[in-house]
Amino acid sequence: MAQKTVLRKPKGFMDVYKHKPGTEKDRTHYCPGCGHGILHKLIAEALEDFAVIDKTILISPVGCSVFAYYYFDTGNFQAAHGRAPAVGTAVSRANPDSIVISYQGDGDLAAIGGNNILQAANRGENMVVFFVNNAIYGMTGGQMAPTTLEGQKTTTTPYGRNPLSDGYPMQMCELLNQLTAPVYITRTSLHDMANIRKTRQAVRKAIRYASEKKGFSFVEVLSMCPSGWKMDAVRAQQWIKEKMIPRFPLMVLRDNAENTGPIERPVPVLDPEEVKKVLGYDTFETTGFKKRPGTMFRKVALRVAGFGGQGIMSTGIALANVGMKYGYNVSWLPSYGPEMRGGTANCSVKIQEDSIGAAECTEPNMVIAMNQPSLEKFEKLLVPDGILIYNSTLIDVEPSRKDIRVCPVPITGIADELGDTRVQSMVSVGAFAAVTGMFDPEEIKSLMPTLFAGKSEKVRKLNEEAVQKGYDHVKRNF
Amino acid sequence: MNKQWEYPYPEIDPDICKGCKLCVAACPKNVLVISSKLNSKGFHYSEYVGEGCIGCGNCFYVCPEPSAVTVYLRNYVEGEVS
Numbered sequence: 230m231a232q233k234t235v236l237r238k239p240k241g242f243m244d245v246y247k248h249k250p251g252t253e254k255d256r257t258h259y260c261p262g263c264g265h266g267i268l269h270k271l272i273a274e275a276l277e278d279f280a281v282i283d284k285t286i287l288i289s290p291v292g293c294s295v296f297a298y299y300y301f302d303t304g305n306f307q308a309a310h311g312r313a314p315a316v317g318t319a320v321s322r323a324n325p326d327s328i329v330i331s332y333q334g335d336g337d338l339a340a341i342g343g344n345n346i347l348q349a350a351n352r353g354e355n356m357v358v359f360f361v362n363n364a365i366y367g368m369t370g371g372q373m374a375p376t377t378l379e380g381q382k383t384t385t386t387p388y389g390r391n392p393l394s395d396g397y398p399m400q401m402c403e404l405l406n407q408l409t410a411p412v413y414i415t416r417t418s419l420h421d422m423a424n425i426r427k428t429r430q431a432v433r434k435a436i437r438y439a440s441e442k443k444g445f446s447f448v449e450v451l452s453m454c455p456s457g458w459k460m461d462a463v464r465a466q467q468w469i470k471e472k473m474i475p476r477f478p479l480m481v482l483r484d485n486a487e488n489t490g491p492i493e494r495p496v497p498v499l500d501p502e503e504v505k506k507v508l509g510y511d512t513f514e515t516t517g518f519k520k521r522p523g524t525m526f527r528k529v530a531l532r533v534a535g536f537g538g539q540g541i542m543s544t545g546i547a548l549a550n551v552g553m554k555y556g557y558n559v560s561w562l563p564s565y566g567p568e569m570r571g572g573t574a575n576c577s578v579k580i581q582e583d584s585i586g587a588a589e590c591t592e593p594n595m596v597i598a599m600n601q602p603s604l605e606k607f608e609k610l611l612v613p614d615g616i617l618i619y620n621s622t623l624i625d626v627e628p629s630r631k632d633i634r635v636c637p638v639p640i641t642g643i644a645d646e647l648g649d650t651r652v653q654s655m656v657s658v659g660a661f662a663a664v665t666g667m668f669d670p671e672e673i674k675s676l677m678p679t680l681f682a683g684k685s686e687k688v689r690k691l692n693e694e695a696v697q698k699g700y701d702h703v704k705r706n707f
Numbered sequence: 708m709n710k711q712w713e714y715p716y717p718e719i720d721p722d723i724c725k726g727c728k729l730c731v732a733a734c735p736k737n738v739l740v741i742s743s744k745l746n747s748k749g750f751h752y753s754e755y756v757g758e759g760c761i762g763c764g765n766c767f768y769v770c771p772e773p774s775a776v777t778v779y780l781r782n783y784v785e786g787e788v789s
């Protein structure tokens with residue numbers, strides 16, 4: 230690059246900050262002496278010098294630099310608090326040839342976004358993260374940040390940060406240095422000219438690495454916040470030198486670019502046919518069984534609930550599969566949680582002609598309750614006139630609502646008579662078929678090879694019987 | 708660019724300067740001073756005393772305000788750098 234004859238506002242900045250509201254479109258919103266402006270300038274200069282302004286996408290954080298997109302003449306995103314590395318990941322994956330810069334403060338990156346940065350670094354995303362460490366939340370008025378020094382007074386640590394109640398300053402470079410993927414990790418400072426020039430070199434190196442697709446670079450910059458620290462800018466530089474550097478030593482923690490080739494990500498599989506194949510749905514066909522337009526249920530919104538181990542999820546999956554075989558739109562949404570260990574487990578199933586929006590059935594028109602707690606929990610959610618199938622083997626209290634249709638079926642008992650309580654699931658599928666009139670038990674039985682793929686003939690037969698028994702019971706009694 | 712100049716010098720936009728004094732502290736030749744005058748934002752802005760600049764660029768790089776400082780480096784005559 231030819232030697233410069235003039236040092237002037239770099240082209241990486243907008244000429245006029247036209248997106249900035251108000252009249253002051255010729256200056257930044259930063260406080261006098263704020264380190265953000267210095268780092269901005271170093272970045273903007275490098276983007277111009279490397280002629281990469283047009284292929285750079287900058288992600289602004291939440292914090293004082295939230296408005297970085299007013300200033301940089303690059304592509305810009307503004308991410309939710311702490312999420313710049315996740316947004317940067319998406320941008321980088323979608324535009325692998327672009328230079329992605331995540332620009333973040335220490336509250337943003339190390340507090341609310343602590344995990345985001347670790348994960349992006351761990352994946353070695355091809356991006357540069359500029360991490361402005363000013364030991365404080367600047368924008369919100371000088372609260373403690375993860376990087377606040379021991380003993381440092383902030384608005385939320387008026388007696389000084391006490392590690393016993395507030396923890397120790399977090400050293401993000403050192404933390405990230407535990408990960409395998411990052412290519413370049415360094416900590417620099419803005420406290421004097423020599424170090425501003427070192428920061429400049431680090432900025433340029435990191436941007437160059439990104440343009441060479443070397444992966445994840447992390448540049449931490451110790452930076453003045455004269456307003457938050459309540460001192461003038463020159464004194465703030467001194468404060469960095471005296472207080473911050475002993476805790477945040479300036480050094481290159483890693484520089485592996487020499488040994489790293491350009492990142493080549495596996496090409497994502499986007500072809501739907503290909504996806505179906507991997508998921509084993511390539512041979513899936515609807516049966517061609519005729520839908521029954523006259524059935525009472527045009528739209529099933531079902532909640533199946535019971536103890537973990539009662540085959541609740543299997544019932545849901547079986548019904549969703551059956552519905553799909555018949556060419557309906559279906560969804561199945563399990564709700565696990567601590568309930569996996571006893572208590573109630575449940576799932577939502579939708580089967581309908583129309584396309585499905587939310588998969589959760591908050592207002593089911595049908596509930597299959599396999600035990601008492603499920604009955605109590607889901608009976609009240611049923612819409613008026615909705616249908617409640619309940620397992621009368623295990624539930625001996627009558628449902629209380631009078632505006633619903635109730636259908637007790639001794640599901641566990643029927644299964645037990647068949648010699649295996651595990652077929653409870655298929656008993657309830659049979660009962661469902663009888664109640665809704667959507668499917669014929671014979672048709673469901675013909676699907677056994679799909680529903681019980683890989684299971685023995687004996688298991689299939691038993692489950693066929695279970696479907697029939699559940700179906701017959703409902704037909705006989707209601 | 709057809710401008711030419713004999714000695715390096717900084718140009719500080721008195722209206723954009725926020726008077727943070729970083730450039731004053733960073734200047735190795737002490738040729739920047741804070742004006743006794745206020746700009747339209749109420750800041751005492753930084754000024755070049757008029758001679759002594761060696762074109763080190765410190766004030767440019769230390770200034771947080773992108774367009775406050777411009778530094779004309781070296782003795783520049785169009786087309787050649789000395």
Ligand SMILES: Cc1ncc(C[n+]2csc(CCOP(=O)(O)OP(=O)(O)O)c2C)c(N)n1
Nearest residue numbers: 291292293310334335336337365366367368
């Ligand atoms: C989800 C969410 N939580 C909290 C806030 C409030 N908030 C705005 S900026 C900020 C801290 C920013 O501090 P830092 O990242 O250190 O940046 P600085 O302002 O110091 O540059 C917080 C907590 C928010 N905007 N959004």
Ligand code: SF4
Nearest residue numbers: 260263293367454455
């Ligand atoms: S509060 Fe601090 S970090 Fe924010 S703009 Fe002002 S000096 Fe900069």
Ligand code: SF4
Nearest residue numbers: 724725727728730770
């Ligand atoms: S560093 Fe910039 S804003 Fe600060 S006094 Fe100098 S010219 Fe003004």
